[in-house]
Amino acid sequence: MKQISPYISVDCVLFGYNGSDLEVLIVDRTLTDEKSGQVLIDDRTLTGNHVYEDETIEDAAYRVLYELTGLDNVFLEQFKTFAHPDRLKKPNDQLWLKRTGREADARIVTIGFYSLVATDKVKLEWKGRNVRWIPVSEVGNLAFDHNLILNEALKTLQTRIKYEPITFELLPDKFTLTQLQNVYEAIWGIELDKRNFRKKVARMKYLIQLDEKQTGVAHKPARLYVFSRDVYDKTKKELFDFTV
Amino acid sequence: MKQISPYISVDCVLFGYNGSDLEVLIVDRTLTDEKSGQVLIDDRTLTGNHVYEDETIEDAAYRVLYELTGLDNVFLEQFKTFAHPDRLKKPNDQLWLKRTGREADARIVTIGFYSLVATDKVKLEWKGRNVRWIPVSEVGNLAFDHNLILNEALKTLQTRIKYEPITFELLPDKFTLTQLQNVYEAIWGIELDKRNFRKKVARMKYLIQLDEKQTGVAHKPARLYVFSRDVYDKTKKELFDFTV
DNA sequence: TCAAAAGTGTTTCAGATACACCCATGT
DNA sequence: ACATGGGTGTATCTGAAACACTTTTGA
Numbered sequence: 001m002k003q004i005s006p007y008i009s010v011d012c013v014l015f016g017y018n019g020s021d022l023e024v025l026i027v028d029r030t031l032t033d034e035k036s037g038q039v040l041i042d043d044r045t046l047t048g049n050h051v052y053e054d055e056t057i058e059d060a061a062y063r064v065l066y067e068l069t070g071l072d073n074v075f076l077e078q079f080k081t082f083a084h085p086d087r088l089k090k091p092n093d094q095l096w097l098k099r100t101g102r103e104a105d106a107r108i109v110t111i112g113f114y115s116l117v118a119t120d121k122v123k124l125e126w127k128g129r130n131v132r133w134i135p136v137s138e139v140g141n142l143a144f145d146h147n148l149i150l151n152e153a154l155k156t157l158q159t160r161i162k163y164e165p166i167t168f169e170l171l172p173d174k175f176t177l178t179q180l181q182n183v184y185e186a187i188w189g190i191e192l193d194k195r196n197f198r199k200k201v202a203r204m205k206y207l208i209q210l211d212e213k214q215t216g217v218a219h220k221p222a223r224l225y226v227f228s229r230d231v232y233d234k235t236k237k238e239l240f241d242f243t244v
Numbered sequence: 245m246k247q248i249s250p251y252i253s254v255d256c257v258l259f260g261y262n263g264s265d266l267e268v269l270i271v272d273r274t275l276t277d278e279k280s281g282q283v284l285i286d287d288r289t290l291t292g293n294h295v296y297e298d299e300t301i302e303d304a305a306y307r308v309l310y311e312l313t314g315l316d317n318v319f320l321e322q323f324k325t326f327a328h329p330d331r332l333k334k335p336n337d338q339l340w341l342k343r344t345g346r347e348a349d350a351r352i353v354t355i356g357f358y359s360l361v362a363t364d365k366v367k368l369e370w371k372g373r374n375v376r377w378i379p380v381s382e383v384g385n386l387a388f389d390h391n392l393i394l395n396e397a398l399k400t401l402q403t404r405i406k407y408e409p410i411t412f413e414l415l416p417d418k419f420t421l422t423q424l425q426n427v428y429e430a431i432w433g434i435e436l437d438k439r440n441f442r443k444k445v446a447r448m449k450y451l452i453q454l455d456e457k458q459t460g461v462a463h464k465p466a467r468l469y470v471f472s473r474d475v476y477d478k479t480k481k482e483l484f485d486f487t488v
Numbered sequence: 489t490c491a492a493a494a495g496t497g498t499t500t501c502a503g504a505t506a507c508a509c510c511c512a513t514g515t
Numbered sequence: 516a517c518a519t520g521g522g523t524g525t526a527t528c529t530g531a532a533a534c535a536c537t538t539t540t541g542a
Contacts, residue, residue: 007251008327008353053351057327081325081355083252083301107297109252109353111325178493195496196532203530219492220539422521439523440505447503463519464512 003053006103009110010061011048011146012076013153014068016119017170019179021135022186023119024150025068028130029143031099040099041092045143046150047126048110061113068122068131075116075169079156080149083109087145096143114153116169158187165206168227176214176222177201206232247297250347253354254305255292255390256320257397258312260363261414263423265379266430267363268394269312272374273387275343284343285336289387290394291370292354305357312366312375319360319413323400324393327353331389340387358397360413402431409450412471420458420466421445450476 014025024046031041047068051060058076065074085107088097097104124131136154141147161167167183168175181197201207206228214221258269268290275285291312295304302320309318329351332341341348368375380398385391405411411427412419425441445451450472458465 005351008351051327054329056329057325078324080322081301081353083295083355085298085300107249107252109325109355111327111353176494193532193534194494195534198495199497200530214494214540216541217493218541220494222494420521437506438521439507442522443503443524458513458521460514461520462514464521466521 002055005051005053005055007106007108008051008057009048009108010051010057010064011046011082011110011112011149012061012064013046013112013114013150014065014122015114015116015136015153015157015170016122016133017183017186018119018133018135020182020186021137022183023133024136024139025122026132026134026139026142027126028132029096030129031096041096043092043141043143044139046146047131057111058113061111061115065115065117068126069117070123071117071121075166076113077115077156077160078111078113080112080152081109082112082145082149083107084145090144093144110149112149112153114157116157116166118170118172161187165204165227165232174210174212174224174226176224178222180225205235206230246299249295249297249299251350251352252295252301253292253352254295254301254308255290255326255354255356255393256305256308257290257356257358257394258309258366259358259360259380259397259401259414260366260377261427261430262363262377262379264426264430265381266427267377268380268383269366270376270378270383270386271370272376273340274373275340285340287336287385287387288383290390291375301355302357305355305359309359309361312370313361314367315361315365319410320357321359321400321404322355322357324356324396325353326356326389326393327351328389334388337388354393356393356397358401360401360410362414362416405431409448409471409476418454418456418468418470420468422466424469449479450474 016023016025026044027047029041029043029045030039032039047064049060049064051057057078061076061078062072062074065076066072087110088094088104088108094104119133122131122133136150139147139150142150161184167180167187170183171179177198178194180201181192181194184197185191207225208228208231210224210226212224214224260267260269270288271291273285273287273289274283276283291308293304293308295301301322305320305322306316306318309320310316331354332338332348332352338348363377366375366377380394383391383394386394405428411424411431414427415423421442422438424445425436425438428441429435452470452472452475454468454470456468458468
């Protein structure tokens with residue numbers, strides 16, 4: 001059995017998109033007293049993971065993703081590390097650590113990763129716990145410092161999509177321009193003009209229009225597009241202008 | 245005495261500007277065999293630090309900066325965490341850890357911070373070791389994974405200055421527009437057009453023109469400017485447009 | 489035939505780029 | 516007087532923003 005690095009963990013913020021809202025994958029955390037049957041803890045967390053001694057943190061994060069989605073080519077990026085001495089010191093968190101056989105006093109550094117996945121690819125069970133997609137705006141209180149981690153991940157995502165084409169990771173392989181626009185709108189929480197949006201993406205050579213249309217929709221069917229990483233890598237240029 | 249967190253460290257990439265090059269603060273690492281007098285190690289590192297058990301990583305990073313500069317209001321930002329299992333496993337690094345009384349087998353996570361300082365504010369000695377500013381392009385091989393850390397810090401800096409006005413942190417409080425332009429050129433390694441640069445900064449209301457000029461220069465003296473954080477905070481706006 | 493979303497063009501304005509000369513100072 | 520860097524304006528082009536109607540499909 002592999003040895004676990006006891007002071008390092010990774011937390012993964014999995015973002016998904018349900019057609020109208022930006023969602024995040026949340027896991028239920030419940031703890032019931034064995035004797036009395038009393039519910040001691042009933043709240044929620046992000047998906048986290050320990051790290052093995054001989055494993056990189058990236059591999060540890062990919063392990064969570066693989067367990068949740070069965071996919072191994074998912075967008076994943078480190079965004080910030082959380083190491084506050086008191087980050088695991090709330091009463092519920094201490095109780096949880098003790099009851100699940102962890103060292104409750106240890107200072108654990110967690111490296112935050114965020115990930116973009118098509119929501120339908122996720123199983124609804126993980127390590128025996130319930131897993132749910134929840135719109136980011138309805139998440140409420142999370143355990144540990146997971147609200148902080150989620151907020152930082154969201155800020156990173158909002159910024160990153162301004163400069164890098166990663167939004168299609170939230171969509172099926174073939175998608176419409178309206179879906180793509182909706183993703184930007186969901187992440188930024190604003191509305192964009194359809195015509196201007198389309199003029200903008202028309203300049204993005206790595207969005208390839210297919211000879212294919214939606215089917216089974218009760219309106220004019222939209223054209224389908226795919227993202228071409230190949231074209232993107234060949235045409236992307238460094239941006240040396242500055243805006244602020 | 246405070247207890248040290250044995251598995252967490254911070255590494256600080258201090259960037260400076262000498263009037264023509266972007267520089268980074270580098271510390272000599274020398275180890276001499278006590279009996280033979282033979283030089284066992286003679287190379288260079290970034291400035292790093294341990295973290296105390298009850299201390300945040302930000303505070304630990306500020307401690308390095310304070311020791312080096314005597315300043316406590318320096319620009320500092322976390323940019324990436326380095327945790328590869330083999331990051332301290334090179335022979336010289338193992339030798340160094342053992343001879344300086346550290347646990348050579350332990351996996352140590354280091355959180356990378358970068359910082360922008362006016363170079364003249366730095367003392368030239370730190371923990372009994374020689375400290376030097378070296379142009380980023382001339383750094384050469386560093387100990388541990390410090391070349392990797394430096395490269396990531398530089399990439400972060402190059403990107404960050406596109407969107408946030410932090411470059412003046414590398415200059416004296418009062419600076420000329422040419423100095424400011426030179427900083428951008430040094431960080432990006434490209435040349436910018438003087439007139440276009442000035443038109444651009446003219447739109448930045450937080451650059452305040454003083455009723456003051458350079459003195460003692462053998463040419464038309466330049467006007468001096470200061471950065472106003474106050475104006476910046478009041479006028480900065482969220483950027484929701486996207487460019488890629 | 490109606491409901492629903494797809495798809496399209498023009499005008500106006502702001503900012504990006506390219507480019508060359510005179511000015512103020514110290515030596 | 517000369518060397519040095521400071522400081523300025525215009526023309527062109529590209530992209531951002533604002534804005535409304537026709538088209539195609541399934542029900």
